Amino acid sequence: xxxxxxxxxxxxxxxxxxxxxxxxxxxxxxxxxxxxxxxxxxxxxxxxxxxxxxxxxxxxxxxxxxxxxxxxxxxxxxxxxxxxxxxxxxxxxxxxxxxxxxxxxxxxxxxxxxxxxxxxxxxxxxxxxxxxxxxxxxxxxxxxxxxxxxxxxxxxxxxxxxxxxxxxxxxxxxxxxxxxxxxxxxxxxxxxxxxxxxxxxxxxxxxxxxxxxxxxxxxxxxxxxxxxxxxxxxxxxxxxxxxxxxxxxxxxxxxxxxxxxxxxxxxxxxxxxxxxxxxxxxxxxxxxxxxxxxxxxxxxxxxxxxxxxxxxxxxxxxxxxxxxxxxxxxxxx
Amino acid sequence: xxxxxxxxxxxxxxxxxxxxxxxxxxxxxxxxxxxxxxxxxxxxxxxxxxxxxxxxxxxxxxxxxxxxxxxxxxxxxxxxxxxxxxxxxxxxxxxxxxxxxxxxxxxxxxxxxxxxxxxxxxxxxxxxxxxxxxxxxxxxxxxxxxxxxxxxxxxxxxxxxxxxxxxxxxxxxxxxxxxxxxxxxxxxxxxxxxxxxxxxxxxxxxxxxxxxxxxxxxxxxxxxxxxxxxxxxxxxxxxxxxxxxxxxxxxxxxxxxxxxxxxxxxxxxxxxxxxxxxxxxxxxxxxxxxxxxxxxxxxxxxxxxxxxxxxxxxxxxxxxxxxxxxxxxxxxx
Numbered sequence: 107x108x109x110x111x112x113x114x115x116x117x118x119x120x121x122x123x124x125x126x127x128x129x130x131x132x133x134x135x136x137x138x139x140x141x142x143x144x145x146x147x148x149x150x151x152x153x154x155x156x157x158x159x160x161x162x163x164x165x166x167x168x169x170x171x172x173x174x175x176x177x178x179x180x181x182x183x184x185x186x187x188x189x190x191x192x193x194x195x196x197x198x199x200x201x202x203x204x205x206x207x208x209x210x211x212x213x214x215x216x217x218x219x220x221x222x223x224x225x226x227x228x229x230x231x232x233x234x235x236x237x238x239x240x241x242x243x244x245x246x247x248x249x250x251x252x253x254x255x256x257x258x259x260x261x262x263x264x265x266x267x268x269x270x271x272x273x274x275x276x277x278x279x280x281x282x283x284x285x286x287x288x289x290x291x292x293x294x295x296x297x298x299x300x301x302x303x304x305x306x307x308x309x310x311x312x313x314x315x316x317x318x319x320x321x322x323x324x325x326x327x328x329x330x331x332x333x334x335x336x337x338x339x340x341x342x343x344x345x346x347x348x349x350x351x352x353x354x355x356x357x358x359x360x361x362x363x364x365x366x367x368x369x370x371x372x373x374x375x376x377x378x379x380x381x382x383x384x385x386x387x388x389x390x391x392x393x394x395x396x397x398x399x400x401x402x403x404x405x406x407x408x409x410x411x412x413x414x415x416x417x418x419x420x421x422x423x424x425x426x427x428x429x430x431x432x433x434x435x436x437x438x439x
Numbered sequence: 440x441x442x443x444x445x446x447x448x449x450x451x452x453x454x455x456x457x458x459x460x461x462x463x464x465x466x467x468x469x470x471x472x473x474x475x476x477x478x479x480x481x482x483x484x485x486x487x488x489x490x491x492x493x494x495x496x497x498x499x500x501x502x503x504x505x506x507x508x509x510x511x512x513x514x515x516x517x518x519x520x521x522x523x524x525x526x527x528x529x530x531x532x533x534x535x536x537x538x539x540x541x542x543x544x545x546x547x548x549x550x551x552x553x554x555x556x557x558x559x560x561x562x563x564x565x566x567x568x569x570x571x572x573x574x575x576x577x578x579x580x581x582x583x584x585x586x587x588x589x590x591x592x593x594x595x596x597x598x599x600x601x602x603x604x605x606x607x608x609x610x611x612x613x614x615x616x617x618x619x620x621x622x623x624x625x626x627x628x629x630x631x632x633x634x635x636x637x638x639x640x641x642x643x644x645x646x647x648x649x650x651x652x653x654x655x656x657x658x659x660x661x662x663x664x665x666x667x668x669x670x671x672x673x674x675x676x677x678x679x680x681x682x683x684x685x686x687x688x689x690x691x692x693x694x695x696x697x698x699x700x701x702x703x704x705x706x707x708x709x710x711x712x713x714x715x716x717x718x719x720x721x722x723x724x725x726x727x728x729x730x731x732x733x734x735x736x737x738x739x740x741x742x743x744x745x746x747x748x749x750x751x752x753x754x755x756x757x758x759x760x761x762x763x764x765x766x767x768x769x770x771x772x
Binding site for chain 2: 177237238239297298300328329334335336339343360366377380381384
């Protein structure tokens with residue numbers, strides 16, 4: 107287990123999205139973060155205290171969590187002196203990057219000398235089975251998106267929290283590094299070998315009580331050429347009873363794919379349902395989560411209302427308006 | 440590069456399907472095989488000469504290829520003495536099994552002593568990129584199936600051979616161990632890490648002359664819960680201009696998924712085209728390949744004709760009737 111609390115390392119994040127690991131931890135487990143640590147040129151801000159490594163240690167921080175990702179998932183040479191300083195000051199390091207802390211000879215050497223640990227949550231530690239497609243008991247909800255980074259993890263965490271508040275049985279099932287760092291457990295799906303992807307989701311979400319909901323964190327998008335296979339393995343491994351559609355209305359092009367326009371919510375609904383019904387003919391779309399961060403309040407309210415009327419599905423922005431109506435929809439399923 | 444010619448090792452294959460690697464090599468590159476090597480109880484037969492390891496060496500064989508797979512992909516202890524004999528006799532070993540030759544201490548030791556090589560074609564040796572979705576020049580054809588093991592590799596190899604015979608530019612792009620051993624190159628897709636699947640296909644099928652066709656070997660099925668993510672990454676990484684639908688008309692249930700019925704060819708056509716059009720809006724379905732091995736001649740002819748009329752697409756069994764009409768369809772595209 108990764109020791110808490112954390113110092114959240116934002117490095118030289120070029121924009122807010124690049125720091126989404128740190129943002130997620132701070133939002134869902136604010137009690138885990140003693141402060142943020144930023145380098146010159148960092149364009150992300152959690153609006154928590156900027157502190158030094160020495161101050162973090164004084165505040166009890168046990169682990170520096172790399173809360174920033176860059177394309178390719180490498181460990182920047184610019185970060186190295188700061189990571190070494192944290193190890194020397196007595197903190198462990200945790201990372202969800204593709205390139206592993208445990209593959210950096212300098213970090214490994216200092217960690218060994220100081221008796222510190224290097225946690226690579228991206229690296230699978232389980233030999234997952236090949237999916238068998240057998241029906242499991244319990245209920246499952248998967249969030250699917252018109253693109254990557256449209257709020258799939260957020261809505262799943264919000265639905266789990268809302269169900270807990272209503273006294274219902276539920277779990278959040280993490281499939282990415284942020285989710286795993288938030289939940290403390292999960293499947294680092296993007297590092298799982300192709301043949302075992304769907305099987306890892308079956309493993310992650312085993313048979314449950316009939317009235318227990320698993321909120322399985324979505325990844326990628328069926329429409330995103332780089333990651334669509336990962337998305338489909340979640341749908342086919344997850345056997346969803348319910349799908350939530352996620353969308354960012356102001357985004358013109360798919361993230362990382364210039365020239366690719368986002369699909370419509372109708373196209374997302376139809377394709378996701380077709381895919382889900384292969385493994386669960388009773389699957390239903392139960393709501394829509396819009397990410398309206400780039401909009402003013404009035405405009406956000408308007409697009410939520412318009413979308414709800416057009417799609418005839420409970421629609422919300424989980425951040426602005428909560429997920430109460432989607433939970434109502436889930437419970438009445 | 441794996442040195443040719445090969446001695447094809449069938450081991451104690453319990454049935455013909457278990458020897459499909461050897462069958463594929465012998466069918467598409469008969470000039471590579473100096474003979475077959477079988478143990479007592481082997482129920483597969485390539486109908487080529489049964490020879491000893493000494494005889495194979497005398498005939499110039501450079502590599503013993505493990506042409507048999509058992510469930511789990513392990514290297515049987517019963518095979519070991521024969522594999523060691525081949526190394527001692529001066530041959531390299533090549534394998535596409537999940538369990539690696541290079542993880543067997545006894546084989547590694549003898550290979551080192553004798554200066555021989557152990558080729559594990561299942562293991563990726565390239566750091567594949569994340570897919571960028573950019574349009575590449577040249578033409579691409581992907582075979583998709585209603586299930587796994589319905590003849591996708593066969594039809595792709597047959598189309599490549601047919602194009603060569605007509606003097607057209609084409610390549611076969613292997614994505615599985617048999618295909619890699621046949622072609623001598625390719626991507627072992629089922630062992631690629633999730634995030635890089637589509638990128639590995641972009642790498643495998645780079646920009647080409649405008650009139651060059653790449654026949655990209657399909658894997659899995661969009662409808663197969665265990666492997667659908669792999670299939671989708673081939674479609675999205677492959678940017679197909681043409682799809683061939685593959686089906687085995689007598690199969691009642693999906694292979695390895697009891698209780699899952701096969702989808703219709705119509706469902707396969709619609710879903711595959713929807714997926715392909717995300718990356719190439721001009722993609723077309725250009726033909727249907729039926730695997731009628733389990734049928735009599737008359738029955739096979741009948742179902743091919745009926746399917747062609749019903750689907751309004753050139754339809755054949757590549758084994759019985761060749762792929763001429765699908766090539767006509769491709770060339771007229």
